[in-house]
Amino acid sequence: MGQIRFTASLVIIATILVGCKPDKPPAPQTKLKNGSQATAAVYRSPLAVAVCPDGKTLYVSDRTAGCVTILNAASGEHIRNVKIGGEPGGLALSRNGKTLYVAQRKANSIALLDTARQVVTGHIPVGPWPVAVALAKNSNRLYSCNRGNHSVSVVDLAAGKEIKQIAVVRDPAFAVVTPDESRVVVANFMPAGAATDPNPASEISILDTKAMRQIARVKLPRGSTMARGLWVSPNGKWAYAVHLLGQFDLPVTQVEQGWVHTTALTIIDLTKPMPLATVLLDDLTNGAADPWAVVGSRDGKTLWISHRGVHEVSRLDIGHIHELLEGKIPAELAKIKDAQRDNIWVRIKKDKRQIAELARDLTALHISKTLARTPSGGKGPTGITLSPNENKLYVANYYDASVGVLDTAGGKLLNTISVGPQPQACSIRRGEIYFHDATRCYQRWHSCASCHLDQGRIDALPWDFMRDGIDNGKDVISLVHMHHTPPHNRRATRPDPRTCMKTGVLGSHMMPPAESEVDDLLAYVKSLRPEPNPNLLQFAPAAKRGKVIFEGKGNCSRCHPKPWFTDNKTYDVGTASKGDPDGKYDTPSLIEAYRTAPYLHDGRAATIKDALTKFDPKGLHGNLKALTPKEIEDLIAYVLSL
Numbered sequence: 001m002g003q004i005r006f007t008a009s010l011v012i013i014a015t016i017l018v019g020c021k022p023d024k025p026p027a028p029q030t031k032l033k034n035g036s037q038a039t040a041a042v043y044r045s046p047l048a049v050a051v052c053p054d055g056k057t058l059y060v061s062d063r064t065a066g067c068v069t070i071l072n073a074a075s076g077e078h079i080r081n082v083k084i085g086g087e088p089g090g091l092a093l094s095r096n097g098k099t100l101y102v103a104q105r106k107a108n109s110i111a112l113l114d115t116a117r118q119v120v121t122g123h124i125p126v127g128p129w130p131v132a133v134a135l136a137k138n139s140n141r142l143y144s145c146n147r148g149n150h151s152v153s154v155v156d157l158a159a160g161k162e163i164k165q166i167a168v169v170r171d172p173a174f175a176v177v178t179p180d181e182s183r184v185v186v187a188n189f190m191p192a193g194a195a196t197d198p199n200p201a202s203e204i205s206i207l208d209t210k211a212m213r214q215i216a217r218v219k220l221p222r223g224s225t226m227a228r229g230l231w232v233s234p235n236g237k238w239a240y241a242v243h244l245l246g247q248f249d250l251p252v253t254q255v256e257q258g259w260v261h262t263t264a265l266t267i268i269d270l271t272k273p274m275p276l277a278t279v280l281l282d283d284l285t286n287g288a289a290d291p292w293a294v295v296g297s298r299d300g301k302t303l304w305i306s307h308r309g310v311h312e313v314s315r316l317d318i319g320h321i322h323e324l325l326e327g328k329i330p331a332e333l334a335k336i337k338d339a340q341r342d343n344i345w346v347r348i349k350k351d352k353r354q355i356a357e358l359a360r361d362l363t364a365l366h367i368s369k370t371l372a373r374t375p376s377g378g379k380g381p382t383g384i385t386l387s388p389n390e391n392k393l394y395v396a397n398y399y400d401a402s403v404g405v406l407d408t409a410g411g412k413l414l415n416t417i418s419v420g421p422q423p424q425a426c427s428i429r430r431g432e433i434y435f436h437d438a439t440r441c442y443q444r445w446h447s448c449a450s451c452h453l454d455q456g457r458i459d460a461l462p463w464d465f466m467r468d469g470i471d472n473g474k475d476v477i478s479l480v481h482m483h484h485t486p487p488h489n490r491r492a493t494r495p496d497p498r499t500c501m502k503t504g505v506l507g508s509h510m511m512p513p514a515e516s517e518v519d520d521l522l523a524y525v526k527s528l529r530p531e532p533n534p535n536l537l538q539f540a541p542a543a544k545r546g547k548v549i550f551e552g553k554g555n556c557s558r559c560h561p562k563p564w565f566t567d568n569k570t571y572d573v574g575t576a577s578k579g580d581p582d583g584k585y586d587t588p589s590l591i592e593a594y595r596t597a598p599y600l601h602d603g604r605a606a607t608i609k610d611a612l613t614k615f616d617p618k619g620l621h622g623n624l625k626a627l628t629p630k631e632i633e634d635l636i637a638y639v640l641s642l
């Protein structure tokens with residue numbers, strides 16, 4: 001195992017916890033006889049679930065409790081919590097089931113859990129912020145999605161070390177290795193590039209495992225975000241990606257019938273590679289918001305999808321959908337009319353170009369009876385996995401400390417297994433649950449987290465809300481530190497955080513919140529903390545020089561002063577959009593600017609450099625004219641370090 005760092009046996013003993021350590025706030029701890037610790041109040045947040053090859057044991061990663069919980073799959077008995085450092089996320093089990101690989105986002109490494117001894121035996125360092133792992137079992141490689149630097153690490157498991165980082169598009173969130181192990185298919189969570197580009201959308205990266213590089217980028221339909229769930233068919237021909245589809249340039253006057261958001265599955269033909277079709281997973285009046293994961297059966301005919309926002313799981317008859325796309329339409333279905341005309345499947349049979357219409361058709365899967373949704377047994381279903389004999393589907397319910405067990409034949413919930421006691425939610429946690437709950441939205445089309453992805457941050461799309469007129473989209477604003485930076489919204493339309501939050505709920509969900517719920521949302525948003533740029537070290541000297549320029553001759557501190565990097569005032573810095581006649585915008589905070597691209601009120605700037613140079617032709621935005629190209633680079637390095 002070469003370079004894997006083996007932990008001392010004492011540490012190993014300490015990692016077998018009866019209760020896991022909390023991340024925040026620290027709870028009182030009790031020493032137990034074996035030197036491990038039990039804690040009083042720790043929220044449980046099951047995120048990913050894996051099942052061992054004999055089907056007897058479940059492994060559940062828990063993000064806030066910081067552990068992998070081991071459960072008896074049949075009896076539901078809680079066997080053990082194994083402590084995992086640095087925010088455990090994605091899981092992968094070796095073929096023989098002896099090693100569980102656990103992504104540790106904050107530790108920039110993969111933990112190796114010995115499933116027989118139930119201890120962590122080593123760590124493999126990878127790129128920053130690994131959130132998901134995928135195994136290539138024959139070639140003995142492991143791939144990790146590193147959101148911190150938009151790369152995928154290739155780990156040689158025999159040597160026990162990372163051998164390459166492959167650059168992908170943006171925020172890789174999930175990866176699947178094709179059955180022949182020649183490709184890795186990667187879902188990039190958020191769109192890259194400017195929000196004013198013709199087709200802002202998340203992309204799927206295709207990596208060649210031999211050449212160890214990205215060989216293709218497949219764009220999902222315009223307005224796609226939250227691309228995470230991914231599965232590849234057993235014959236290696238199809239990749240299935242689940243994601244949101246945002247109609248960001250329609251004014252947000254109603255959310256009904258998918259006016260703002262729909263939930264989609266895109267089928268990608270890996271042999272080309274190109275999208276074949278995008279189908280919608282919602283009902284006409286009942287959204288299926290915030291898809292998280294997708295897995296399929298060994299025969300490739302059935303897909304299962306978790307919908308975090310609506311606490312449900314979908315079962316999709318993908319085999320039949322492929323037949324319909326090939327024009328094999330049962331007589332019963334062919335008879336169904338769409339008002340006066342043929343239904344969508346018949347139209348596609350007559351004219352292949354009609355396939356594009358599927359991405360707008362909320363009836364297609366319902367008239368063909370290829371989709372069924374069912375409760376997941378708890379709030380916030382995330383990771384899912386099938387039992388080895390495929391008669392059960394296990395679902396991690398993030399907010400409910402449970403794993404839902406579904407019967408795959410009937411598609412119904414059989415029971416739920418507890419991963420441990422869940423303390424009563426405090427205001428922050430209640431706010432977090434509301435924020436991620438699309439059932440708080442009229443007809444369940446989206447949650448706050450559908451646009452403010454990643455704990456209150458952004459989705460990189462310019463939405464056209466009514467608060468400042470129409471036809472003038474505004475790039476989503478990160479909510480980190482928002483309570484320190486009133487007034488709110490790009491046009492400073494709301495004076496204080498509370499009013500902003502309340503109108504925010506009404507404007508996006510079309511359902512009024514209770515006063516106590518506004519308090520909870522505020523408590524949650526106030527609890528959000530910036531995370532240091534994971535690539536800080538790389539450009540530290542340049543950032544140091546840039547700081548001097550920022551505070552000196554660049555004249556940036558005038559409007560972006562410490563500590564929040566905004567003076568809370570509005571200015572015209574030469575960026576006026578047609579719909580905003582005076583061109584005045586709220587000075588944005590620059591904290592976490594490294595992860596909030598694109599920039600400026602409508603997201604027209606893909607990079608900080610573009611914001612400061614290309615989009616400031618009149619020289620109104622700071623004193624850029626006084627700087628040399630090298631000084632501008634240093635200045636940018638500093639902004640990226642905030």
Ligand code: HEC
Binds near residue numbers: 449463
């Ligand atoms: C459809 C996408 C979308 C949804 C859903 C959404 N937001 Fe927003 N949010 C935005 C955009 C876009 C902005 C910037 C609007 C502007 O500048 O006019 C914003 C701005 C905000 C702001 C102001 C931030 C600041 O500092 O100026 C708050 C607070 C906020 N949203 C909270 C929420 C909450 C709470 C929810 C859920 C009830 C929510 N949002 C749902 C897109 C969305």
Ligand code: HEC
Binds near residue numbers: 573575621
């Ligand atoms: C006169 C006040 C003022 C000065 C001086 C100023 N800015 Fe700004 N800055 C703004 C305003 C206002 C915006 C928002 C413009 C928009 O949304 O179109 C902005 C936006 C930005 C953004 C985009 C942030 C985002 O999230 O969209 C960056 C980066 C930035 N400024 C950096 C700088 C730097 C670096 C300097 C110094 C060279 C500087 N600013 C000087 C007022 C100022």
